[in-house]
Amino acid sequence: MLLPLRCQSIPCSPIPARDSYFHSPHVPVTCSPPLSSPLLPSRFHYPQLQRAFRYPSVLSRSSDMSAGDSSPQSQEEVSPPDTLPFELKEESDFDLIVSSDGLISICGFGSLLSERSARSTFPNLINFRMAKLSGFRRVFAHVAPIFFERGIALPETKEISSLSVEPREAESLVITIFEIQRTEVPSFMEREHEFRFLAVTPETFNGLFYTSRAVLCARYSDEEYFLNRCKGSEEIFFQRYGRYGIHKIWLDDILPCRVYLRHCVLAAKNLGDMAYDNFLDHTYLGDHKTTIREYLSTTGSGIMEEEPPEQLKYRYGG
Template identity: 75%
Template structure:
């Protein structure tokens, strides 16, 4: 968790929360209660889980385990003290992945069963870089969520255990899941990988921000974002272009999978459909010079 010292006064009196995670056309897999380890007391954890029970039951599949703190991540370490990361958006690009994890190893493509990609996440980084467009609602980055029958082509690579704390802080608004990718031939990996899944506004505020509006302000409020997880926003144009190009660079299977298994927030419109209609022209737009390396595919 983070501790921030700020002197900013918030005008937010309440934060709207979203509980709708999956449409009726895509049923999350049923799940028994999961077993996790946390540094917080069992009583506090039980109270917290009761308050988010409705959210959690829709997000966890029977083979999913949420990583709640650094000690959970450490359980996934390999014998050489590294942990696997699954990339589904910008991390489909090895260049992007190496800009964040310079010492990553074994970058490769894989399959992940039972998930879909959705543009339903307000991303503050796009506001910081000046590439978000609030007027058109083109402010979204990607997350993934369980969806029975779906299959994603992702990337997998290993990072050092020393990079785990920075990874957690950088992806703080996501739910960290331990998943088991497969080779492109369908053989399950020996080691689990960390996947950044859809979280919820309530959990982010109560758990990651500790119910503190000043902490929330530092992450989102200063960009006038009062709701993170939304179904009515559209992809940030440069980010979408970057992800499509990154997938294309991985080969036809990854490219077509991205176009046909990535959805807008309505969970109906695929990116292939979006780029041929409302989003036409996005792939012809060049990033600003300063961002060409970061968002060049």
């Protein structure tokens, strides 16, 4: 489970429900000097993703301290964790980030900003909360077959896109995080088949890193997807995409699925002004230039007034 990084243990007092995403059942500890936000290298590319990481031993000891133990740790024992993302290519790679409780942390940046929507996908999730993720931006550049299955894709207007994230040093996202059981990973990987799975290090809103990684569904490439996930099989690709007339997944000239975009905007708004403004200003169309705020005020005006189909009102209700 994700724990804030600190150096000296202090008791954890109750926090009001609306701010429960700051609360962890584990003991928080504080660090001086404060850690800076993690930034990816200016020429960051996926091949540079690290395949291994390590944390200072003091971090694991801190998580085992009792709430009443305020014995200080020397500053020399503490160093910032490695915050660069690395890729989880196989199911076994998820064992690198599983907690001692058998839990895996998941990042939500689109529909999973909604706890109701998250629980419809992960009924047994725990510890749903908000966090910050630096070095990424949201982009509507991903053709989603689920929208065709549910009848809400509009191929005639190219309004067929779902969300993924891409590395971008200057960007920062408000996300949600929650935990699922390690046993749920195979179904998670199957459901998010076309994504690149990255292990990332989120932050709290006061600039502290978490000591555990979380899984982020990031942009893949058509070539890698076909070779790695479809195993080079045209039949597998056809069953997942080709039967909908889709020949490329990642495109820069498609638009958000209207029902899905409305759902994501409402979900962000329900989290508060900070999450809402962040979504509008740090989420882009496939052109990587137009923000969702700009889109909704021009071409996409009217989307927020449209109701989802009756059978999808609960799932896509924000």
